[in-house]
Amino acid sequence: MDEPVDRQPDGRADDHSGAPDWAAVHDACLDATIALAASLTPEQLASAVPATPRWSVHDVLAHAAGVASDVVAGRMDGAPGPAWTARHVAERADRTVADLIEELAATRAAVAAVAAGTDRPAVVWDRSVHLADLHEALGLGVPPDPTWRPVLASAAPGLLAGLPLSVACAGRTYGAGGPEVTVDAYELVRALFSRRSRRQVREWAGPTPSDDELDALAVFGPREDDQPRP
Structure with a gap:
């Protein structure tokens, strides 16, 4: 779980203000x-x-x-x-x-x-x-919002770009289009950084994405073990 896959997140905020501070x-x-x-x-x-x-x-x-x-x-x-x-x-x-x-x-x-x-x-x-x-x-x-929301805004557009869903999250929509799903912002950022199991990600992603498509979301690769959630 310590070594990321080669594909990197987009690196920019999903708005018109450029990269976060x-x-x-x-x-x-x-x-x-x-x-x-x-x-x-x-x-x-x-x-x-x-x-x-x-x-x-x-x-x-x-x-x-x-x-x-x-x-x-x-x-x-x-x-x-x-x-x-x-x-x-x-x-x-x-x-x-x-x-x-x-x-x-x-x-x-x-x-x-x-x-x-x-x-x-x-x-x-x-x-x-x-x-x-x-x-x-x-x-x-x-954790406090300033410690993770900018990371989500930067990483989500690139990591979710190929997912065959319309992912509604905190007033924004990510993904390549398809069935609309809704996910909590904190849950999404934890999923993107391999802190949720396949089963936990499937709870909000639903049946449409293949296992390979879901696994590709995670920067550090997929995981099998369920994680504690706030």
Whole structure:
């Protein structure tokens, strides 16, 4: 689940304002992640995260810190594959939450600058997806809108372009046309980033798309295991 397929999302907002302010989205995700990390108990830190079943909450935070430091240092060999992400976790296995927060804070400005310079800010999408992973694992509900709605607006047009449906979501319609279906915005962004099972996606997509067409929506490939939902 850690390595994305080759096809990338469109990278632009589905409106007339151009790309989102990715530096601002990054900072919103980072602020929410740091605030959450600082509030966690030892039991919560040891909890498994269903979206990343090999990782605990602490491991997800370690990965977040590792991504930031590697982006700043240009240490991107193997990114975004499983060996690269596993190294983030292994290198920080013994670090405290305070250490991880310090590392995240220290790289804030440099990572935000990188994010601001691209239409396809993988580091911001990684921040957004994993923040929601933590919220779902800990039963905390939907994360703040500024941490995921811009990601949906950017990714949905390209990822849904070939789907034989008219997908109504938050006042917009995506897809190639066909039977109209309606989906909640948060559920859609989680499906697009491989955080919903085939069965869960089929609940809103209905019977028209083939399994292959549904599987092609997911940036990190399809998954079989149902995920917790707010």
